[in-house]
């Protein structure tokens with residue numbers, strides 16, 4: 093089905109020509125270059141040669157960069173402390189964030205000698221309100237399945253900052269991270285001044301991604317915009333191969349503007365002259381602006397419809413939830429365009445295809461991103477009681493995503509509970525006391541929630557509750573907790589703060605009030621079914637105790653949402 097006329101890498105690794113001759117390894121490309129097109133091997137064998145070739149390099153090569161820790165120490169903690177020093181104290185709601193001397197990003201690229209590398213990088217650039225990270229993860233996974241070396245930059249991270257930088261689908265190693273980190277940090281420390289100060293946190297991370305992807309010579313760099321588009325540090329890319337705009341909605345209005353049109357205008361700031369772009373169906377107001385900006389820049393903008401189950405040939409997407417069919421379809425177009433333009437691989441147009449090519453399906457089915465529609469059974473409880481506690485984690489934090497998250501949770505708990513009951517019926521335990529515990533009657537859904545105070549709980553909580561209720565899922569109780577991660581600090585697994593009795597819970601009380609007013613108005617018996625905990629570990633302890641104390645093997649299903657920080661904190665605690 094495909095014509096293969098491209099070799100994923102013409103130059104295997106910058107450091108290694110001497111090193112290769114030393115090992116008498118010949119880069120596959122240097123051998124294959126001389127073959128006429130028809131005699132070139134099929135891609136699978138070529139890509140496996142490249143893989144094993146790279147593996148040989150990885151295993152034998154000295155550390156790619158020397159640790160240059162003149163201002164910092166060796167340890168990961170020291171790098172994180174240096175990184176934390178770049179987090180500005182200014183409130184995110186401050187309007188002066190807008191633009192904020194965006195042109196500085198180009199100065200930093202010069203200081204880091206990255207200008208030329210940036211021009212060579214084969215970038216896929218994705219903006220949007222929701223679904224950016226998922227779209228990028230799908231795209232990366234498809235290209236990797238075609239044998240290309242990939243670099244993926246996403247945000248935010250949940251547990252460890254290295255999650256933001258993936259090489260060939262794997263979080264960058266601590267050693268490589270430290271090497272590149274200090275290389276960039278020290279160089280910038282030396283070369284910045286009053287005129288050009290040290291970059292802020294996200295800008296530094298984007299520059300670090302550029303450095304990593306350039307030095308690691310990735311074939312494809314997939315970049316998720318941090319915030320907005322026009323003035324985002326990732327927009328330093330001058331000539332991406334293709335751009336994507338995922339679902340648009342209301343978020344970060346304090347910075348991006350208070351109408352969908354204004355928000356769309358900021359996101360369309362990633363469009364580049366003549367570079368093709370794709371988007372999913374958007375509200376009219378947003379679509380109009382995207383089309384306007386596209387025509388100004390001679391950008392062909394194509395609107396893609398969600399993927400169908402048929403196109404996936406019965407496979408499930410690696411990321412769960414209906415909304416992922418939009419993200420996955422966007423990823424298919426981004427990856428196809430990249431494969432055709434850079435990979436020189438023919439991909440039939442979607443209209444010609446009822447089923448996607450196998451490598452696309454495999455890429456989409458194996459894509460992963462933590463904290464998006466993720467289900468994690470609590471092992472602590474599982475091992476000790478007949479009941480069980482399952483966490484359903486999704487970092488939704490905007491009204492639209494709250495709704496898709498609620499739909500996902502409702503459908504998945506209903507499915508889980510039905511399959512549990514039928515399992516017990518099949519096992520012949522119908523009528524026993526235990527089978528009751530497996531049916532829907534003995535299941536309880538509990539909400540564990542927090543959101544940042546810039547969000548409007550009067551929008552988020554009703555969306556969440558009403559959507560779940562419409563699907564027949566009513567929360568038994570809602571728990572509100574403060575975040576553990578400290579905003580001004582990039583933490584690690586090791587340094588979760590201890591319980592703080594002085595913690596200010598006024599925001600959580602506000603959330604509780606909004607929740608109570610919702611349930612009060614509708615179901616009298618639900619009154620008072622919410623609680624504020626002073627810390628997340630206490631809320632988790634309460635959940636575990638309530639499963640232990642129940643004699644009938646209660647099944648507790650906890651939806652954790654409202655904040656990716658909260659989701660990250662829960663993951664840290666339940667995985668310990």
Ligand SMILES: Nc1ncnc2c1ncn2[C@@H]1O[C@H](COP(=O)(O)OP(=O)(O)OP(=O)(O)O)[C@@H](O)[C@H]1O
Nearest residue numbers: 221222223224225226247339415464487488493497
């Ligand atoms: N197409 C979509 N439409 C609506 N909501 C979505 C969509 N895709 C994802 N979401 C919701 O947004 C959450 C975050 O998804 P994802 O990480 O892909 O988006 P993002 O744009 O990178 O978000 P962030 O602003 O946190 O970086 C998901 O957990 C899900 O609840």
Ligand SMILES: [Mg+2]
Nearest residue numbers: 221222318343
């Ligand atoms: Mg966002």
Ligand SMILES: [Mg+2]
Nearest residue numbers: 224225247248
């Ligand atoms: Mg994201």
